[in-house]
Amino acid sequence: MTRPKTQTDERVLDAALALVREHGLAALTFSALAKRCGLSGATLVQRFANKSTLAQRTLLHAWDELDARTRDLAGATPLTPAGAVELLLGLSEGYDGVESYGEGLLLLREDARDPVLRERGAAWEAALTRAIDARFAAVPNAPAGIGYALAAYWQGSLTWWVFSPDQHVRDYLTVKLNAFIAMLKLAETGEAPRADR
Known part of the structure; x- marks a missing residue:
């Protein structure tokens, strides 16, 4: 027994x-x-x-956590552009500073090396971009692929934040993501920026 x-x-x-x-x-x-x-x-x-299986199972467990967080945030944030920003800010929680973000990048390196983990990353990308797309569904003339574009901008902004560690990640990303959405509105209207903006 x-x-x-x-x-x-x-x-x-x-x-x-x-x-x-x-x-x-x-x-x-x-x-x-x-x-x-x-x-x-x-x-x-x-x-x-063995250690290789343990490492893979641990990183798959991390993906499980990220998938669950993404689903929870997608279910709790409004279906608006502001909701898209809120979703991405929620996914950014947990980075207490640049060191914790750097540790995350080391795990990403491991994800890139393992085809099973890469597959999980690709599935998460699809789920996240769908969730962001849904938050722009009611926006007239929202560009196709906005979910991917905003997610990519968010990831890039996280990387650039490393060089401005004096700002809290939430504050930094709030400004950057809202500026990106504002640029989309500018492109949609074709208006030149005014000096008082």
């Missing part, structure tokens, strides 16, 4: 992800995870087989 699991895989992967976020992927070893979650290294090896 097998012993019941003392911790679910999800709880173990929560611990693994916390370890990765604090110390980087290189710190994710069976020994370090055993200390973090309270299970033996042998038990963890039985569950995850």
